[in-house]
Amino acid sequence: MNNKEELKNHQNISRNSQDIIEEVDEFDEVERNHACKILYLFLRKLMSWIFLIIIVIKNMHSDFGFSAIFFALFIILSFVMFFSMIDWYNQIFYFKDEAIYYKSGLMNIKIREIQFKKVNTVDLSQGILEKAFGLAKIKIDTASLSKDESELSLLLNKEKAIEIRNLILNRKDDETVLEEVSYDCYTLNSSQLMLYALTSNAIAKGIGIIFVAYTFLDDYFLDIFDIKLFDKGHFTIQYLLTKAIWIIGAILVISITLSVLQSFIRYYNFKVYVDKDKLNIRYGLLNEKHYSFARNKIKGIHSKQNLIMQLFHIKTLEIESIGYGDEKGESAILFPICNVDLERKIINDILPEFNFGGCMQVPPKRALIRFIWKKLVFIAILAGIFTYYFSFGFLSVLLFPFALILGYMQFKNTAVGMEKDLLVMSYNGFYKVGTVVKKSAVQSIGKSYTYFQKKRKLANCNVSIFSNQKYKSIQVENLEDQMIDDYLKKVR
Amino acid sequence: MEYSRIQKNAVKAWMIGRTISLVIFFAIYYPVVYKLIMPNFGSIFEVKYGLNGLTILLAFCFLMNTFIMPVIQYKEWKYSIQEDRIELIHGVLVRNKVIIPISRIQYIEIEQGPIYQSFHLASLNINTASDVHEIPALTLEEANEISQRLKAMIEMSEDIE
Numbered sequence A: 001m002n003n004k005e006e007l008k009n010h011q012n013i014s015r016n017s018q019d020i021i022e023e024v025d026e027f028d029e030v031e032r033n034h035a036c037k038i039l040y041l042f043l044r045k046l047m048s049w050i051f052l053i054i055i056v057i058k059n060m061h062s063d064f065g066f067s068a069i070f071f072a073l074f075i076i077l078s079f080v081m082f083f084s085m086i087d088w089y090n091q092i093f094y095f096k097d098e099a100i101y102y103k104s105g106l107m108n109i110k111i112r113e114i115q116f117k118k119v120n121t122v123d124l125s126q127g128i129l130e131k132a133f134g135l136a137k138i139k140i141d142t143a144s145l146s147k148d149e150s151e152l153s154l155l156l157n158k159e160k161a162i163e164i165r166n167l168i169l170n171r172k173d174d175e176t177v178l179e180e181v182s183y184d185c186y187t188l189n190s191s192q193l194m195l196y197a198l199t200s201n202a203i204a205k206g207i208g209i210i211f212v213a214y215t216f217l218d219d220y221f222l223d224i225f226d227i228k229l230f231d232k233g234h235f236t237i238q239y240l241l242t243k244a245i246w247i248i249g250a251i252l253v254i255s256i257t258l259s260v261l262q263s264f265i266r267y268y269n270f271k272v273y274v275d276k277d278k279l280n281i282r283y284g285l286l287n288e289k290h291y292s293f294a295r296n297k298i299k300g301i302h303s304k305q306n307l308i309m310q311l312f313h314i315k316t317l318e319i320e321s322i323g324y325g326d327e328k329g330e331s332a333i334l335f336p337i338c339n340v341d342l343e344r345k346i347i348n349d350i351l352p353e354f355n356f357g358g359c360m361q362v363p364p365k366r367a368l369i370r371f372i373w374k375k376l377v378f379i380a381i382l383a384g385i386f387t388y389y390f391s392f393g394f395l396s397v398l399l400f401p402f403a404l405i406l407g408y409m410q411f412k413n414t415a416v417g418m419e420k421d422l423l424v425m426s427y428n429g430f431y432k433v434g435t436v437v438k439k440s441a442v443q444s445i446g447k448s449y450t451y452f453q454k455k456r457k458l459a460n461c462n463v464s465i466f467s468n469q470k471y472k473s474i475q476v477e478n479l480e481d482q483m484i485d486d487y488l489k490k491v492r
Numbered sequence B: 001m002e003y004s005r006i007q008k009n010a011v012k013a014w015m016i017g018r019t020i021s022l023v024i025f026f027a028i029y030y031p032v033v034y035k036l037i038m039p040n041f042g043s044i045f046e047v048k049y050g051l052n053g054l055t056i057l058l059a060f061c062f063l064m065n066t067f068i069m070p071v072i073q074y075k076e077w078k079y080s081i082q083e084d085r086i087e088l089i090h091g092v093l094v095r096n097k098v099i100i101p102i103s104r105i106q107y108i109e110i111e112q113g114p115i116y117q118s119f120h121l122a123s124l125n126i127n128t129a130s131d132v133h134e135i136p137a138l139t140l141e142e143a144n145e146i147s148q149r150l151k152a153m154i155e156m157s158e159d160i161e
Helices: A002-007 A017-026 A036-064 A066-090 A128-133 A158-168 A190-199 A202-224 A237-267 A307-312 A340-350 A365-389 A393-413 A451-455 A481-490 B009-041 B045-076 B114-118 B140-160
Strands: A011-013 A092-096 A099-104 A110-115 A119-126 A135-142 A152-157 A185-187 A271-275 A278-283 A288-294 A300-305 A314-320 A333-339 A415-418 A422-427 A432-438 A442-450 A458-465 A473-480 B078-081 B085-090 B094-101 B105-111 B121-128 B132-139
Touching (some): A119 A158, A128 A135, A152 A158, A190 A314, A190 A333, A271 A340, A314 A340, A314 A432, A333 A340, A365 A458, A365 A473, A393 A422, A442 A451, A442 A481, A451 A458, A458 A481, B009 B114, B085 B132, B105 B140, B121 B140, B132 B140
Antiparallel strands (some): A099 A110, A119 A135, A271 A278, A278 A288, A300 A432, A314 A333, A422 A432, A442 B094, A458 A473, B085 B094, B121 B132
16 A cells, blocks of 8 residues: 555664764765755754843843953854854765665764655755855655654755755756746746735735734834824714725735735746656745655645635645645645636646546535524524623624525535545535545545434535645535445445 | 444443543532632622533533443444455444545554453554544454454555555
8 A cells, every 4th residue: 555655654763873873984975965054053053042142141241341241152152153063064964775864963863764765755945045055955755744844954056956856756867946947837927926816815814914013013113104093082983984994995905915925925936847757846936946746646636715716716726745835834735826727727737637527416405404503503692692791782693694605605615526536525615625635545434424414314424534634534514325325335 | 234342341431431530520620610710700690600500511411421421322333344444333412434444554553541451341443544543342352353353454455456
């Protein structure tokens, strides 16, 4: 079974340190990170020392005077530098028998062995600093779930990084990394990017950014720009309304601008293409990223749509693959924005094995009430409490249509389908998700139902899939009981 | 299709285990609510009736869970191990049916807590790459036998692929 191998993929070999050192000595071609790594290590170490340094400076300079402090600081810094250099010197890697070995540590020596064929993703990235020095960061990931960070992250010359990538992915003469791409590829033009920025929760994101900025700057912000939100004195309704409209308008404009900027910086020059059996995704303006991974290690595709995207029938495509998209604030993006036609084209071209041709089955009409009644009861209780305690509490009745719409959308969005090797599920209300997974990635499948669901011959379908997050389970609610039973029989 | 049942001792074992957790919970709950919150805020109408209501609700749920649910849960627990899959059926308020294809099993674990030990019971945890499923309250021999059988099946299924 594929998954089993993937889980066993990397081995931390801990042996007698003497053995390790001997073994390493046998290798002449031991390599190290680029010397610039010292700087990175130095800065990282400094960050953990910074409080001590600040405290020292603050408390001591009245007693000892500046020269003594500078001397002490100099000693501390050179110590940190010295240890960074030792760290750098001890981080070595070498290649042997289709595997990369990475050794680190002075006292506590660790050797990590990663077989080339177990590598799931190789990711090259260049930030501004790296670009200036002609460097690139290479990250190598297997399908292991055990660590938050990458299995291996090296800072190297760009050429060296490309060479290693080609070596690992078994490509002889490919210089295309971080260069212009010659393959047929799908790109994102600026109008699409604009559309993405506007539809992908621009307002929420922008408000988030404004809120963070506001809490940081607090009163200074308003003082500096001499903005007075409200003049004291005349609180007429008209005055408040115009003010409110102004403020909301300003927030909207600012947040949309911020969101557009953010999207452009992140997904600038987005390209996705296939060469041989490797899928390549690259993007980024300031921080250029390049992911390449084995196509057969992709477990599934998610198409995600928020409310606005549902209205315009556009989607964001994401990939379910281990080792991609588990970095902070990053989603496993396949294509940021596309309509239905483009989606079909991309999947047909790039990942044809995920092309679903069967028909989708939707929940029966009698299931509609199941999606709605719980929300109605909840809101009825809420509205009751509000009306009792607050003078304008009766306004909470306005939540009823909200519940009705949400329930109806969940009903409309719910669907499942099954083909020979594929399982398709679509679920959620305001944030619709459509998932296509290979049946081989389904770890367990089940159905669950309450007494009331049974009376209506309905049941929920729970599918647990092999993915980045442990215990990732997808639930599709209120489907025909009989149909789920059929599905349960077909998974093996 | 034939389903196996779990051991009848499970009812007693569960009742004892849950009685212990019930006692511990109320040993903390009672002083916090009736010695700490009530004397200080008990004069507020909502707090007083809210807390009393909560106590009654909690007591009802815990008593149900301790003395009635184990019997029903035991009755509802069924499992069957077939050549390519494991089926589990359980649950009282929400009924669950889970299917685990044998080829997806990563490893199997037999677990025995102190209460299970005194009743000569063991539970069997079936781990896939993304989730864990438990068959509770088997005898240790049963658990060992199932894990042996599954091991053989897993090896076979690997040969096929």
